[in-house]
Amino acid sequence: MAVLRFPDSDQTITAETEIRAALDAQGIDYERWSLDRVAADCSAEDVLSAYSAEIGDMKRRGGYVTADVIDVKPETPGLDAMLARFDKEHTHSEDEVRFILAGRGIFFFALDGGVASVEVGPGDLLRVPTGTKHWFTLCEDRRIRAIRWFQDTTGWTPQYTGSGVDASYQPICFGPAYLGARVGSGIGVDAKA
Numbered sequence: 620m621a622v623l624r625f626p627d628s629d630q631t632i633t634a635e636t637e638i639r640a641a642l643d644a645q646g647i648d649y650e651r652w653s654l655d656r657v658a659a660d661c662s663a664e665d666v667l668s669a670y671s672a673e674i675g676d677m678k679r680r681g682g683y684v685t686a687d688v689i690d691v692k693p694e695t696p697g698l699d700a701m702l703a704r705f706d707k708e709h710t711h712s713e714d715e716v717r718f719i720l721a722g723r724g725i726f727f728f729a730l731d732g733g734v735a736s737v738e739v740g741p742g743d744l745l746r747v748p749t750g751t752k753h754w755f756t757l758c759e760d761r762r763i764r765a766i767r768w769f770q771d772t773t774g775w776t777p778q779y780t781g782s783g784v785d786a787s788y789q790p791i792c793f794g795p796a797y798l799g800a801r802v803g804s805g806i807g808v809d810a811k812a
C-alpha cells in the first residue's frame with residue numbers, strides 16, 4: 620500500500636481512496652492491482668504472461684508499445700550510479716508507468732502546490748504523465764521489482780531540471796520493507812512483452 624506525504628505541511632495520507640483522489644487531481648493515476656496470481660519467485664516471463672491482459676489494456680490506454688520487468692537488488696552492479704540518475708529532479712518525454720511487484724521506493728513530485736512524495740510497494744501502480752517534475756529512489760532495503768510500460772523503445776532518458784529542489788527532501792520510507800523471497804536471477808530487465 621502506498622503512503623502519500625506532503626513534507627512541507629507534514630501531512631501523511633494512507634487511505635487508498637484518498638491517495639487516489641489526491642493524485643488524480645494532479646493528473647497522476649494510482650491503482651492497486653492483485654499480486655496473488657504470481658508466486659514471489661516466479662520468472663519475469665511468468666509475470667508478463669500472468670498480467671498479459673492488464674499489460675495489453677495499459678498499452679491501449681496510454682499508447683505504450685512495450686512493457687518489461689525490471690529487477691533491482693542490493694547486489695545489483697552499478698546500483699548507486701543507477702539510482703543517482705533518477706534521484707535528481709527530472710522529467711521524461713513519455714509517461715512513467717510502474718506496477719510494483721516487490722520492494723519499495725519513493726517518488727517525489729514537484730507539483731504546483733508544493734512537493735508530494737508517494738512511497739510505493741507491492742501491488743501499487745503509478746502512471747506519471749509526461750513532463751511531470753519528479754525524482755525517485757529506493758527504500759532502505761534497496762530492492763524493487765516492477766513492470767514498466769514505454770511509449771518509445773529507443774531509451775529512457777531523464778531530462779534534468781537542475782532546480783536542486785530534491786536536495787531539500789529526505790527520502791524516508793514509512794511502510795514495511797518487503798521481506799519475501801528474492802525473485803529472479805537476472806539483473807535489470809529480464810523479459811519484455
Ligand SMILES: [Fe+2]
Pocket residue numbers: 705709710711715753754755777
Ligand atoms: Fe523518472
